[in-house]
Amino acid sequence: MKERLPVWTHEWLHYAVPALQIVGTLLVAWLLRLIARRVIRRIAEHYTLPPEMVMGARRVFTFVVYFTALLVILNIAGVSATVLWTAFTGFAAVGAVAFFAAWSVLSNIFCTLLIFTTRPFRLHDYIEVLENGEKPGLKGRVIDINLIYSTLQENGNGHEGTVLQVPNNMFFQRTVRRWRDPSQAPGGIQGDG
Secondary structure, eight states: OGGGSOGGGHHHHHHHHHHHHHHHHHHHHHHHHHHHHHHHHHHHHHHTOOHHHHHHHHHHHHHHHHHHHHHHHHHHTTOOHHHHHHHHHHHHHHHHHHHHHTHHHHHHHHHHHHHHHHOSSOTTOEEEEESSTTSOOEEEEEEEEOSSEEEEEOOSTTOTTOEEEEEGGGGGTSEEEEESSGGGSOSSOOSOO
16 A cells, blocks of 8 residues: 555655554543443442442543553554563562552551442441440541541530541441431430531
């Protein structure tokens, strides 16, 4: 095909072909992301998954698709696969060291996933985290659950308007009482805040 084109276009073909391959790679990545979002949405509707889990799945899949697209684009641009593999293994080694250094943070993130899947409590539930047996502990209405902390709004006993941020791994180390209705909670949890 190159022989059929004018001579002045031969130099442009050297740049046009990789450019078209890069655009094609980005287009395929975008389409994969769209298809995955629809599949994840349908699965979430079918199994009534919590919105937080759906958002996390979308973000992970989007990262994987675009990271793969980046590797393909770098390969098209002429970056050696050996160089990419060396860089990846180097980053993986550093990541493993960081993993052990940040174990408590990662434990909280993993416990957040467990909270979303096992649902020991939900937003707007009233909970109490017991120290042991019958000793009173932290209690309040769950107003937020993020990757590291769950935020409890305290009510009653002179603590109106204050909030507690409890690390998510604490809920798997202690006993948790849960009330969906504040009127059922004995002394101290009143109203909706």
